[in-house]
Amino acid sequence: MSQPVFAPWDDPNEKPLIRFENVTKRFGDFVAIDDLSLSIYESEFFALLGPSGCGKTTMMRMLAGFENPSAGKIELAGKNIAGIPPNKRAVNMMFQSYALFPHLSVWENIAFGLKRGDMSKADIAARVEEMLKLTRLTKFAKRKPHQISGGQRQRVALARSLAKAPKLLLLDEPLGALDKKLRQDTQFELMDIQESTGTTFVIVTHDQEEAMTVASRVAVMDEGQIIQVATPGGIYEAPNSVYVADFIGDVNIISGTVKAAGENMYHLDWVANEAPLLAASERPFSDGQEAHLAIRPEKIAISTEKPTEMKNAVQGTVLDIAYLGNLSTYHVQLAGGQVIKAQTANTRRLSRRTITWEDKVWISWSATAGVLLER
Known part of the structure; x- marks a missing residue:
């Protein structure tokens, strides 16, 4: 039996765990968050993604209780949380610095928050053991933070944050201090832990790859506003603007004016003395409207001969040429001066390259390969 697809945001009867409703946050004259509305659902792994200063950490701090909105309201499980102090919220925050106590062992670091409640010693011990097992740290329980690696310290901080079984765990750039390989391994560990606890995770990151790997949905932010919220696949394949297309992964943007070319089909006039390009779009455009065609490099073929089947072929x-081991990216300059990236997978061992620098080539793609955008 196939598992039901996890998509509570598509179900009108699902109530969100977190709701931002027309939230604005000002610091003096500076507007950090601008009339923002957003719903996050239970058991989601939700990513707030954007450049430095876009407002993502301010949103996180409002959820944690370190800041209150200047206008609008934030609800957690249906209750307005404005004015509720951080320690009274069913929310835990894991900081980038991990903030572990250097003089306490791993075991004691995890137990620290539990000892401040009214749990019995036996219950605390059982919970700490459970967290050690979950984060695969059992054999490091007696060590101090300086005696373990950065990746292990990151897991101690995670275990401590999850020990009190919060409804919501906030992760502020949690993998920022780790090197690339460890970071990738840890992303999968985070996903496994999130899935096995069912806790709602909200992660703040400026790393697109990280957001795309771990999240059920991603909110792409800019200047205090959310530009698009969608699944990683939706953000990558169907961005709603040039900003989002350009922020996630590599993309070619070809701008011009459009005119209708049949049902859901448009011609894009993009440069003098070149045939118009053909692009499919379910989003309607009017004749003469300015538009931008966003095409991912992997959707563009490159060849020495002119392809006959493709709707769009340009010389x-x-x-x-960037050789990346598994991929090669070709930067091709067109007659109008625009440079387009085309990517091919290197499925065979490097034999002699058929296409090299200064070669005249054809790049081609289908009418459905790109996305036509208004802004």
Whole structure:
């Protein structure tokens, strides 16, 4: 039996765990969050993604209780949480610095928050053991933070944050201090832990790859506003703007004016002396409207001969080749001066390259390969 798809945001009867309703946050004259509304559901792994200063950490701090909104309201499980102090919320926050107590062992670090409640010693011990097992730290229980690696310290901080079984765990750039390989391994560990506890995770990150890997949904932010909220696949394949397309992964943007070319089909006039490009779009455009065609490099084919089947084929010259082991990216300059990236997978061992620098080549793609955007 196949598992039901996890998509509570598509179910009108689902009530969100967190609701931002027309939230604005000002610091003096500076508007950090601008009339923002957002729903996050139980058991989601939700990512707030954006450049530094876009407001994502301010949102996180409002959820944690370190800041209150200047206008609008934030609800957690249906209750307005404005004015509720951080220690009285069913919310825990894990900081980038991990903030572990250096003089306490791993075991004592995890137990610290539990000892301040009214749990019995036996219950505390059982809970700490459970957290050690969950984060695979059992054999490091007696060590001090300086005696374990950065990745293990990160897991201690996670175990401590989860020990009190919060409804919501906030993670502020939690993997920022780890090197790339460890970071990737830890992303999968985080996903496993989130899935096995069912806790709602909200992660703040400026790393697109991280957000795309771990999250059930991603909110792309800019200047205090949410530009788009969607699943990682939705953000990548169907961005709603040039900003989102450009922020996530590599993309080519070709701008011009459109005119209708049949049902859900448009011609894009993009440069003088070149045939218009054909693009499919379910979003309607009017004739003469300015539009931007966003196409991912992996959706563009490159060949020495002119392809006959493809709807869009343009000739250019190879300026640059980036060999990335599994992929090669070709930078092709077109007659109008625009540089387009085309990517091919290196499925065979490196034999002699058929296409090299300065070669005249054809790049081609289908009418459905790109997304036509208004802004």
